[in-house]
Amino acid sequence: MSRVLIIGAGGVGRVVTHKCAQNADCFSDIWLASRTVSKCDQIASEVSEKTGRTIHTAAVDADSVAELVSLIRKVNPFMIINVALPYQDLTIMDACLETGVHYLDTANYEPLDEAKFEYSWQWAYRERFEKAGLMALLGSGFDPGVTNVFCAYMQKHHFDTMDYVDILDCNGGDHGYAFATNFNPEINIREVTSNGRYFENGEWIETKPMQFKKQFDFEQVGPKNMYLLYHEEMESLSVNLKGVKRMRFWMTFGDAYLKHLEVFRNIGLDSIEPIMFEGREIVPIQFLKALLPDPASLGPRTVGKTNIGVIVKGTKDGKPVSRYIYNICDHQECYRETNAQGVSYTTGVPAMIGAMMMIQGNWMKAGVYNMEEFDPDPFMAALNKQGLPWTDIETDIDVDALPA
Structure with a gap:
């Protein structure tokens, strides 16, 4: 202890x-x-x-x-x-x-x-x-965090080569507000409005924000538009997963969210450059953050589910393999347990599990490490026990073939 x-x-x-x-x-x-x-x-x-x-x-x-x-x-x-x-x-x-x-x-x-x-x-x-x-x-959250461990688990148990990796993050929750973010608004808006990137053939290819879109039917959520973003777990995975030909990250956004975001951008409310207002300096995105609902207050009113997972295509014993590993989380169940909505829950539970791995000695080694650098099995077992059960299946889903 x-x-x-x-x-x-x-x-x-x-x-x-x-x-x-x-x-x-x-x-x-x-x-x-x-x-x-x-x-x-x-x-x-x-x-x-x-x-x-x-x-x-x-x-x-x-x-x-x-x-x-x-x-x-x-x-x-x-x-x-x-x-x-x-x-x-x-x-x-x-x-x-x-x-x-x-x-x-x-x-x-x-x-x-x-x-x-x-x-x-x-x-x-x-x-x-x-x-x-x-x-x-x-990065001991969900993405990054659990998605890294999902990849390490796939590499350990299912693949000799992991050629194509797609990380899919869907929040099907509804909080009833015209616009709100599920975690720190300043961080969230900066992340979403930045240029996208994906990893292919050893290089990073840059995209415009929201340039690429696919529609995916998420289990227990339904069809959602997902957009290609750059996300931080890809940086370490591109180093630690050997031989990956292409890696992408996709996140779902509703039309109302994107319309509000477009307006904020058009009038400069997403800017991190200070401006003078009535004799004092303010940062527009910090002002916007003050106007928006506190993400910690969303728990009681958020309904629906999250579905976050990884689809991998590659080979095992010389044969093609395609697998999908994912977790589904219910916002209201999360709130009943911890007084927080599902996005906070899916980040907070893996943080606790990562600490548990270190304390129990399953993951303990001097230095600075990312999640995929350790044995995934004890972490995966803890996910099932601590409220984030996962499903690991063969799949014929081809992300490239999905409608745009």
Whole structure:
């Protein structure tokens, strides 16, 4: 059993705290910290009501290494579960190195002043973590995270060569708002409005935002339009999966969401460049974030399901193989269990499982690693036990043949 410090009290932090509390045999002591301690106290109260466990809370500015170091030394955890903002990954990693604790996050570092996310900044910490005898596990959410593990599982059990990999992310949930995002609006809008990219024949091919569309019939959700985006798990998978000829990421969006997004872009509300307004400087996308519903408030009103999975085409023993592995999650079931909607749930549960893998020693090795670099089997077994059961089937689905 181990003590953990969770940093971040949004929807994902809520789920991680609930799930750690449910697994007392692994997580002996749980601390939850964020800039706003009242959010932590609210989650602690909810968890206590459901599980009877005490969650310790604290205030911390995750942009400040000094504040983080002070709190870590007070708590003395085995590891940090970082579910704060991607902008804060590096300060938290610095604090972990200074205090000698292990690290886990769910999203790779992104600079505050540039709409760009990649692993290079965090991979640069490898040698320091190795020398310190510490482990950093990157991207232990769903995508990235579970999708990486799905790929590793396929590679281990079903394929000699994985030629074509398509990652499909569908949120069929309805929250009733004209426009809202299911996680941090600033991160979400920056991700969606950036140029797309896919990996083919050893090269990255850039696309315009929403340039490529396919219609896919998702089990228990129905037909949805999905669009080609760049997503961070492809960066590490392109390195760690050997011999992949092409890898793409697809995400579903409704017409209303895209229309609102188009308007925001046309009038500059998605900009990260500061402007002057009535004598003070504001960042348009941060102003927009303040106008939109808090993703953590969507749980009670979101109905429907998510369906996220990976389709792989390749060979086994010289014969063609095509398989589809996926998870379906119900928003209202997630809310009943953790007071959070399905998008937070599908990120928070894998964060807890990643921490469990490290604490139990299934995944423990000094350095900085992505999810697919470890044995997928214990993680896959834990998904079935912890609320994210998966289906692994042969398929004749050809993504390229789907209607546009």
